Amino acid sequence: MEYECTGYLGGMILRQISITPEVIRNSKLQDAAACIREVLENAEDDTRILFENADYDLKTGYAYQDTFFISNNDSGVKSAAFYVTNKKNIIIDGCGSRLHGIGRILPFYISGCENVVIQNFEIDYKRPFASQGKILETSPDSVTLKIDRSEFPYVVRNGTIRFTGENYDSSYVLGMLEFEEKEKRPAADVFDYGVDAGLCAREVQEGIVELAYPFSRQPSAGNILTIKHEKRLVPAIVIDRCEKVLVEDVWIKHAGTMGIVAQLSRDITVNRVGIYPDPCSQRVFSVNADALHFVNCGGTITVQDGRFESMFDDVINVHGNYLRVDKVLDERHIVVEVPHFQQEGFFPVRRGNRITVCDQMSMLKQGQAAVKEFRAINKKYGELELEEPYPFQQGKSCCIDPSDWYPEVVFRRNRCGRNRARGLILTSEKKMVIEDNEIDSEGSCIKVNSDMKNWFESGAISQLVIRNNRLMRHNQVNWGKAVIDVDPGMCRLEEDRAFHGEIIIENNDIFLKNTPLFWGYSLRKLILRNNRICLEQGAVSSEASDYVLTHHVGSVRTEGNTFCERRETGGGNEKT
Numbered sequence: 001m002e003y004e005c006t007g008y009l010g011g012m013i014l015r016q017i018s019i020t021p022e023v024i025r026n027s028k029l030q031d032a033a034a035c036i037r038e039v040l041e042n043a044e045d046d047t048r049i050l051f052e053n054a055d056y057d058l059k060t061g062y063a064y065q066d067t068f069f070i071s072n073n074d075s076g077v078k079s080a081a082f083y084v085t086n087k088k089n090i091i092i093d094g095c096g097s098r099l100h101g102i103g104r105i106l107p108f109y110i111s112g113c114e115n116v117v118i119q120n121f122e123i124d125y126k127r128p129f130a131s132q133g134k135i136l137e138t139s140p141d142s143v144t145l146k147i148d149r150s151e152f153p154y155v156v157r158n159g160t161i162r163f164t165g166e167n168y169d170s171s172y173v174l175g176m177l178e179f180e181e182k183e184k185r186p187a188a189d190v191f192d193y194g195v196d197a198g199l200c201a202r203e204v205q206e207g208i209v210e211l212a213y214p215f216s217r218q219p220s221a222g223n224i225l226t227i228k229h230e231k232r233l234v235p236a237i238v239i240d241r242c243e244k245v246l247v248e249d250v251w252i253k254h255a256g257t258m259g260i261v262a263q264l265s266r267d268i269t270v271n272r273v274g275i276y277p278d279p280c281s282q283r284v285f286s287v288n289a290d291a292l293h294f295v296n297c298g299g300t301i302t303v304q305d306g307r308f309e310s311m312f313d314d315v316i317n318v319h320g321n322y323l324r325v326d327k328v329l330d331e332r333h334i335v336v337e338v339p340h341f342q343q344e345g346f347f348p349v350r351r352g353n354r355i356t357v358c359d360q361m362s363m364l365k366q367g368q369a370a371v372k373e374f375r376a377i378n379k380k381y382g383e384l385e386l387e388e389p390y391p392f393q394q395g396k397s398c399c400i401d402p403s404d405w406y407p408e409v410v411f412r413r414n415r416c417g418r419n420r421a422r423g424l425i426l427t428s429e430k431k432m433v434i435e436d437n438e439i440d441s442e443g444s445c446i447k448v449n450s451d452m453k454n455w456f457e458s459g460a461i462s463q464l465v466i467r468n469n470r471l472m473r474h475n476q477v478n479w480g481k482a483v484i485d486v487d488p489g490m491c492r493l494e495e496d497r498a499f500h501g502e503i504i505i506e507n508n509d510i511f512l513k514n515t516p517l518f519w520g521y522s523l524r525k526l527i528l529r530n531n532r533i534c535l536e537q538g539a540v541s542s543e544a545s546d547y548v549l550t551h552h553v554g555s556v557r558t559e560g561n562t563f564c565e566r567r568e569t570g571g572g573n574e575k576t
Contacts, residue, residue, distance in 0.1 A: 034062035069345030103167030127165025266299035427459025443479020451489035486520025
């Protein structure tokens with residue numbers, strides 16, 4: 001990735017602060033995170049912080065430390081290298097600098113800011129939060145791995161494998177996943193091996209380790225087994241309660257959870273960002289969870305000209321968060337609960353916000369109200385006072401949806417794939433346009449979700465346009481029922497009301513194997529037109545509707561689609 005240093009923000013002339021290795025060596029603590037912390041604390045608005053193109057080690061020791069509540073992550077006390085709060089018109093320009101995380105360091109946390117640019121950095125960790133080894137032998141209850149100790153250091157102690165490194169030690173294993181050695185992507189139709197504990201191990205010889213595990217599906221010798229030994233602790237970049245943030249020309253090679261997380265923020269642009277492994281390393285993985293994650297954001301989210309590959313979860317997830325009504329105190333006062341533990345401490349409601357009341361069984365909207373006051377009781381419960389009385393029914397299960405926090409989404413000219421799970425997960429009530437991308441994911445390329453049972457991720461789409469993309473999925477078993485999957489997850493369907501609005505799928509190249517093109521329900525309107533649909537040999541059809549499975553969909557229109565037969569050589573015979 002090439003980088004170009006710039007020095008402007010919307011035509012404004014900014015004062016400049018320079019950070020160089022020499023500045024850090026001459027600083028009081030001679031520590032990069034401490035030096036960066038001092039510069040950021042003293043920086044005024046309208047400032048450009050310019051780094052000399054060099055390598056910078058980010059350690060936890062002298063970094064800013066606080067309790068952070070980051071939605072869809074494990075909250076708690078974290079150390080942040082770049083902690084930027086309540087600033088306006090700030091550029092942080094790395095000029096191609098390489099940031100090396102050492103230990104559980106959160107590289108960027110941007111909070112309460114307006115007009116911020118983060119550009120021209122590479123972000124990696126000297127000791128990644130996952131390891132991998134080549135599979136030498138397998139059995140139903142064990143696997144023998146060859147692990148490169150120089151890149152993935154470990155010790156076997158008291159019959160348990162511990163993953164080690166500078167300022168890092170973990171005997172915990174979240175899970176394992178098998179990758180194809182040649183293609184460096186998840187093996188065909190595999191699923192996660194969940195652990196959530198330590199792994200019993202025996203070191204056969206230097207660099208050869210036998211791990212005990214009751215495999216439901218035996219891994220294949222010659223492939224690669226990845227071991228994720230960290231919970232969702234350290235994303236690379238967090239954007240919290242900000243307006244107008246640009247992340248540009250940044251390459252995130254690895255992070256402990258997500259690449260970029262934004263919450264309660266408006267107008268976020270992600271431009272020419274790469275999240276993929278360093279090809280000079282042995283790694284088959286990039287970040288430990290989603291590449292991009294946007295929670296209760298507003299304005300416009302624009303992601304363009306990026307490359308997102310080899311994540312342990314999805315390419316992008318855009319959603320709101322439901323809060324569950326725990327107790328009705330009276331017509332104007334309710335207690336709400338954060339239902340999922342990885343959303344605790346994150347309350348997406350503020351004075352003046354509007355909320356939508358939804359039935360938990362059907363997920364359909366019941367009414368609206370305005371928030372007069374909100375008070376957090378603790379990290380799990382909060383009390384809402386409404387402007388006007390609302391007829392809540394005691395004992396009836398319902399949730400509230402912070403309806404002021406939904407963004408328009410533009411996702412264009414991105415290259416995505418080789419990742420576990422889905423491509424794009426999209427739930428927003430504003431218009432979303434997905435165009436000119438290549439999406440080569442394991443599960444569904446695009447999933448329209450929402451639920452009040454598990455993650456409590458909210459958003460009934462109004463219009464989703466999917467056009468001019470190249471769509472392929474490889475895992476035919478897990479992570480979605482079709483290439484495009486609409487699964488709102490309600491417990492009760494109502495015949496006369498759909499949860500989601502309109503989806504337009506047009507002018508795409510769509511490659512099908514053993515799953516449908518589209519599967520979904522509780523949708524008002526589906527349009528499928530002018531797509532080129534490539535099918536496995538011997539499965540050519542002349543009807544797009546043969547590959548579209550729907551129920552409780554108001555109208556389905558298919559027109560102008562063409563079909564071709566996929567061959568091993570890549571050629572095909574086109575039919576209309």
